[in-house]
Amino acid sequence: MEYCRHRLDELRETGSYQFIAINNLVLVNACLELNRFRGMADIREAEASLQENIEIMQRQITSRFLLVILSSRQGRFTEAHERLAEVIKDLNQPISKGHEVCRFQAEAELARAEGRWEEAVSKCQAVINIYQPGGYRWRWARQLIDLGDTLIGRDLPGDREQAQQVYRQSLEMFTEMGAPGYIEVLEERLGLN
Numbered sequence: 001m002e003y004c005r006h007r008l009d010e011l012r013e014t015g016s017y018q019f020i021a022i023n024n025l026v027l028v029n030a031c032l033e034l035n036r037f038r039g040m041a042d043i044r045e046a047e048a049s050l051q052e053n054i055e056i057m058q059r060q061i062t063s064r065f066l067l068v069i070l071s072s073r074q075g076r077f078t079e080a081h082e083r084l085a086e087v088i089k090d091l092n093q094p095i096s097k098g099h100e101v102c103r104f105q106a107e108a109e110l111a112r113a114e115g116r117w118e119e120a121v122s123k124c125q126a127v128i129n130i131y132q133p134g135g136y137r138w139r140w141a142r143q144l145i146d147l148g149d150t151l152i153g154r155d156l157p158g159d160r161e162q163a164q165q166v167y168r169q170s171l172e173m174f175t176e177m178g179a180p181g182y183i184e185v186l187e188e189r190l191g192l193n
Contacts, residue, residue, distance in 0.1 A: 050066050069106050075113070084110065097134075105146075108150070112146075141179075167190050168190065171190065
């Protein structure tokens, strides 16, 4: 994260808006992952980075969907619903696969935060249905963690067993790809360490 911050300072001096926006998204995603899996990272910094992207008119749709996720994580549900409705209204048609994934992820995060488990499971699966056939193994494996966590939250008969299967699949994939941070997260969820 420190490298991202340093790189952003450099980019802000050169005024390269496209690269500022990309680096802001890298920083935001790192903050979101640290916040979700380690309870670390100040997501206010992430929010400021997304607001900057909107102000410089770069990666606005993605940034706005990520703001829905941040609002959801902070329990600001009315704001999250309003942001989600606004960004959906502004989507170009047909919607790009990238924006469709962002939309499903934002909807899943908000549904999970509000305890609307059926919708959260459905949206997680929708993201997997995009990543899996496209061969996006890293993103697919990562989304499996969200699906497993959502199944645990829903807690219907069979959900815990299904979550364990999903976690094992993700663990196998991340082990093949050599992702120690995610391997550790999954081993904790599977009770392997």
